[in-house]
Amino acid sequence: MASEPFDVIIVGSGAGGGMSAYHLTKSGLKVLMLEAGRHYDPATETPMFNIPADAPLRGVGTPDKPFGFYDATVDGGWEVPNEPYTVAEGSEPFTWWRPRMLGGRTNHWGRIALRFGELDFKPRSRDGLGYDWPITYDDLAPWYDKTERLIGVSGAAPPRGLLNTPDSPPGCLMEAAPPRAFEIFYERAFRAMGIPVIPMHGAVVTQAMEGRNTCIFATPCGRGCSIGANFQSTTVLLPPAMATGNLTITTNALVYQVDLDKAGKAKGVTYVDRKTGEHHSVTARSVVLAAGSGETARILLNSKSAAFPDGLGNTNGMVGRYLMDSVGLSVQGRFPALEGLPPTNDDGQGTQHTYVPWWGYGKQKDLGFPRGYHIEIGGGRRMPSLGIGSYVADDENLVGDALRDTLRNRYGSGIGFDGRGEMIPNDDCYCELDPKVKDKWGIPVLRFHWKWGDAEIRQAAHMVQTFLEVIDRLGGTPVPGYETDGRKAISKGGEMIHEVGTVRMGHNDKDSVVNQYGQSWAVPNLFVTDGAVLVSSPDKNPTLSILALAWRSSDHLATLAKQGAL
């Protein structure tokens, strides 16, 4: 354990904070990590082979555990006790997922690890919409390579050269998981539509890797992994950082303020201990914020001083702006063709084995919306859940052996199609401090503003039509409950848990809060390494990019620290 004086304080222990700690401690810097949640140990706390019958209510989601009893989320979900947030009057719904545990959301995340593509970094140059990043794909590519090699990502395949869907160089990815029956099945419909289906990139170790256990091809990744065969900050980043002797972790430390010295540089942070209610200030030569896009913005907005009366780095009103999420929705189908297949073990790596990358580049005028989506498709003979009763229609009066036979026959014949689409940042989506509401400790909370743009609404409607066509081509029927009106079908803001933006990087202090290394324009020894720095929200899930950016930014920080430039 390192002790004061610390070189760096890192706020947050998820993808951004974990990667920052990994690189900075390995660079020889003494790091204090502050995590708002409790300590969490995947080795002893992961319910690996538990079945629904072992859990209360067969493990279904409740307000206490919204994603189900076994989900690797502690003290959180859509609401965190004692830590409210608000949504402005007149806003569309917004919802904010937060855990309170070491490793943050990397413990339960979907492990989908897709690279952003070259167009994703230059959206404004492409079609005049959104904003360009201060970096290109080529700037980040080496860091994607390093990140994939470090965390373990499956999905190796011969290069395809698909536009804006980067192939990883040889040696970066591990073996792709073999397509399961339902994946072989749906691929034919997409093929007939001229749409490619390719291996998913999943942050799961699928072949021998030094220092890591290989996947056992069982148990859902969303519970976390006791053997560390998928990527979690708590199993992949924090243990080697601790092993350097340079990392100290303090849990239950809810940071709410960056403290400045007289020269205007960051001298540390102040936090409240969630268990004791005591307030503490700690010091270091530099500060890294990686508390998550919402919480990072909140800390900056709550860091008010004479020099920054509206919050640190917020002189131009940029903090909290350009909040984005992914567009998301789901349509389920039932497929007689999949009924009665011989029993087979469809457990596998936690992510989908294949997926559909966006295929509509160059067709935007015909499609009527500017940006794309990819499709994540779930199905197969996975561990039954309480919802399995929905394989029988309400008006089918089946009981006894007829019911057993029907269920046995239909089990595994459902497929769910989930779209994940790009959102273009707009002026109606942002967060700010609520003028009245405070958390349990008296600290102002965030108030969210949300409004999907027409581009997202039209994209959502297209998702539904695509899924319905695929279901039809496969001889299936859609499960009722879906909406064809994009406005009704689209997810709530924040619901995809890809909230990014709010402290974006840019070319100068007029268009952004931080530079291309996440370094604050206003306070040069303050860095942001979480999803807050993202300039666009491509359809690709953000975690891999957050990791790669955090590594790149931390490398810059370490270089400056060694030069004595902080």
Added chain:
Amino acid sequence: MSDDAPKPYVSKIDRRTAITWIGIVGAATAAGAGVVVYGPKIGGQADARGYGTDPNLVDPARAPWPRLLTPDQLQTASILADYILPASATAPSASAVGIPDFVDEWVSAPYPDQIKSRTVIVKGLSDLGRKVLKANTADRAAAMSAILATPFFISFRKLTIGAYYTTKEGFRDIGYIGNVARVSDPGPSEAVKAALERELKKLGL
């Protein structure tokens, strides 16, 4: 009762659960109630708490809320669950794997979805109980087949199916063969692939 009357339902509770129940019985007796009252304070009141936001996931404790169903309702749940899933040649009945206890746990839970289904299910069990608890075999069967289209039966059957097939016995019956550690994932067998190809061909794919 005739010889083919349903056996009295015996809760499939473990030792830990039994101890908790003894505690409830003891408390009720001490209060002078004279009879065991199942969860009289349920529904937003003090002792109807959930399992919280940080429960032990590896070794889950028994759901902490008091149970609501009376012995008659529990017995009715057992009769109806076994009407839906009686023992087959190869699999146990619903009551044999404790489905009535699960129904009790479900309708007694202090969460919005469960509170919503509570009214329908508890009333449905009370109504059905009057028709089946002391009935002969023919009347019992008639009483159950008469309710097939009711919201009560539809919800109860969904719960029964869901609860049954999320047990090890249910896994076996439905053909779920996963949840075992493997050194590799070989993908679907040739038999599965061949069956799939036949279906794809029919679809012109």
